[in-house]
Amino acid sequence: MLAIVIRRIPELILTFLLASILIFLLMHLAPGDPVQSALGAQAQPETVATMRHEYGLDRPLPIQYLAWLGGVARADLGRSILTREPVTTMLLDRAGPTAALALSSLVFFVVLSIPIGVVAARFRGRLPDRLAMVLTSLGLGIPNFLFGILLISWFSIRLGWLPISGYVSPLEDPVDAIRHLILPVITLTTFYVALTSRLVRASMIEVGRADFVRTARAKGLPERTVQNRHMFRVGLIPVVTSIAISAAYLLGGAIIVEEIFAIPGLGRLLFTAVTNRDFPLIQGIALVASLVFIVSSLIADLVIAWLDPRSRSE
Amino acid sequence: MSANPIRIDRSTPTAPQTSLWSRRLRMFLRDWGAVLGCIVIAVMVVLAVLAPVLRFADPLSMNPLSPVQPPSWSHPLGTDSFGRDILARLIWGGRISLAVAATTVLVSGVIGTLIGLVAGYAGGAVDSFLMRIMDALFTFPSILLAVALMGVLGPSLLSVVVALVIVYIPSFARQARAETRIVRRMDYMTAGIALGAQPHRLLLRHVLPNISATLLIRGTTFFAFTIVAESSLSFLGIGVQPPTPTWGGMLAEARPYIATKLWYPLMPGMAIVLCVISINLISDALLDLIGPSK
Numbered sequence: 001m002l003a004i005v006i007r008r009i010p011e012l013i014l015t016f017l018l019a020s021i022l023i024f025l026l027m028h029l030a031p032g033d034p035v036q037s038a039l040g041a042q043a044q045p046e047t048v049a050t051m052r053h054e055y056g057l058d059r060p061l062p063i064q065y066l067a068w069l070g071g072v073a074r075a076d077l078g079r080s081i082l083t084r085e086p087v088t089t090m091l092l093d094r095a096g097p098t099a100a101l102a103l104s105s106l107v108f109f110v111v112l113s114i115p116i117g118v119v120a121a122r123f124r125g126r127l128p129d130r131l132a133m134v135l136t137s138l139g140l141g142i143p144n145f146l147f148g149i150l151l152i153s154w155f156s157i158r159l160g161w162l163p164i165s166g167y168v169s170p171l172e173d174p175v176d177a178i179r180h181l182i183l184p185v186i187t188l189t190t191f192y193v194a195l196t197s198r199l200v201r202a203s204m205i206e207v208g209r210a211d212f213v214r215t216a217r218a219k220g221l222p223e224r225t226v227q228n229r230h231m232f233r234v235g236l237i238p239v240v241t242s243i244a245i246s247a248a249y250l251l252g253g254a255i256i257v258e259e260i261f262a263i264p265g266l267g268r269l270l271f272t273a274v275t276n277r278d279f280p281l282i283q284g285i286a287l288v289a290s291l292v293f294i295v296s297s298l299i300a301d302l303v304i305a306w307l308d309p310r311s312r313s314e
Numbered sequence: 315m316s317a318n319p320i321r322i323d324r325s326t327p328t329a330p331q332t333s334l335w336s337r338r339l340r341m342f343l344r345d346w347g348a349v350l351g352c353i354v355i356a357v358m359v360v361l362a363v364l365a366p367v368l369r370f371a372d373p374l375s376m377n378p379l380s381p382v383q384p385p386s387w388s389h390p391l392g393t394d395s396f397g398r399d400i401l402a403r404l405i406w407g408g409r410i411s412l413a414v415a416a417t418t419v420l421v422s423g424v425i426g427t428l429i430g431l432v433a434g435y436a437g438g439a440v441d442s443f444l445m446r447i448m449d450a451l452f453t454f455p456s457i458l459l460a461v462a463l464m465g466v467l468g469p470s471l472l473s474v475v476v477a478l479v480i481v482y483i484p485s486f487a488r489q490a491r492a493e494t495r496i497v498r499r500m501d502y503m504t505a506g507i508a509l510g511a512q513p514h515r516l517l518l519r520h521v522l523p524n525i526s527a528t529l530l531i532r533g534t535t536f537f538a539f540t541i542v543a544e545s546s547l548s549f550l551g552i553g554v555q556p557p558t559p560t561w562g563g564m565l566a567e568a569r570p571y572i573a574t575k576l577w578y579p580l581m582p583g584m585a586i587v588l589c590v591i592s593i594n595l596i597s598d599a600l601l602d603l604i605g606p607s608k
Contacts, residue, residue: 014446015446015449015450015453016453018446018449018450019450019451019453019454021450022447022450022451023454023462026462026463026466026480027462027466030463030466030467034466037468137591137594137595137598138591140590140591140594141538141587141590141591141594142587142590143542143545143546143586143587143590145545145546145549145562145565146565146579146583146586146587149569149572149579149583150572150583152572153572153573157572157573248453248455249455249456250455251455251458252455252456252457252458252459252461253455253457255457255458255550256457256546256549256550259550270458270461270462271461271552273465274461274462274464274465274552275465275551275552277465277468278465279465279466282462282465282466285458285462286454286458286459286462289453289454289455289458290450290453290454293453293454293455294453
């Protein structure tokens, strides 16, 4: 296991560095001056110049990048143009709600989509499978912002079962926190539940055709043993990477879900940053998302190594 | 008048003379979901293209006296909060959604395919260099990257297309590279190289035709993703700006009415869902046609 971590780490660091260069370039090569647009068209040229100097924007791009990267290494992501607060502090303040939302979404969608996929594959072509396919195609077709609104209109407004919006920390009031998270989690995960359960289904059907499964059946093992001990483990291998990507991409969906349910997390912070063209903040959040992706792909590699001994010796 | 006693059966008793493509077409037409999807998309495209000619209602003309009126004869899908005709706005919004999706998929498909072709064919350092950049770009969640890019590009139709093109290039590049590497190992490629064919000839005449089917299906899938992504940006208010009608923007305007007039947000909502599910049905059917299993 440790060997895998050691082998993968240089590669992941390289990817992360490239990602940081890309996000930096995309932010800085775009037309328009972020300081000018943050201060408004009426700002005095001197004010703009002072602020450009303060944010190092008058220096050559490579120097700016290295300065920023040096800061990143010390967990210093610069200062927000709008609030002048350190970006790191702003991110940490907002990380809690997003972490609560993303982690509960991850648990929810993994726990839900694997059984759906396995059951659909097992009853391929029959009622449970058909039902799963229809529901998943609806899940893939309905955008999260529409689904969120419909959930609110039904469960919060019409039935009054759940709060319309807002966030309560699980540390303060766990029960109320869960009540506030139910609809956002469903909204955020519907697409990924649909996607992953279809992948699980396809993968289990594929594994069902493998020689070792036929052998297992031929030697008279009960179907339950074949399914649980032989097919399940192998069938999950191709799904793990996709789950890891989905887990990281939940942060993207969080922008919309946090906006709909008024959750004060990183997604809303990014949204405010974008409407104000606050580039150090945008950069910081994008970098965090990239880091989450890289960490979750490392975890996926470890899970695959655990499921599939062949991958350990590669 | 005597009938010829000998009849010669000229039809061949062997396999029917149908090409692979006509067989595939028949298989596709047997999939009622895909056919339905095609009809819906065709209607949407025709309405979008003919919108300026049809002129049955102005999507921008406001009428403060009749805000949020339910469907009636004069306004078949009702009016919005500014008294504008919802049907007209849906048609004009569809123009934006479909045009953005088509442009995005085409441009990112072409750029991504070129990158993937070169990386997959050249291998070695070129491959690692190009694909590392694609991997790095891929670490950003797509909608997050699109939103971040909108922050620097500023809200406009062109920005939406540019942002989404950047977001979808890596997916096309990865697919094209994977397919190119499979084709590269084929005997006809070895033969081509042995005969001294130039790389660009090999890529365009031998590799591209063999990977284009998969890439086209990828394209239809991404068409649906782009429709959702564009609507998401408009819904957040950072995409194409009002008063230009967009499906996402209309939904955002209709949001305050979810408690009282649910039909109103449902109009743009259903347009998006109908469009996305139709495209998904089409791409599922296409995938079945060339898929390895089945």
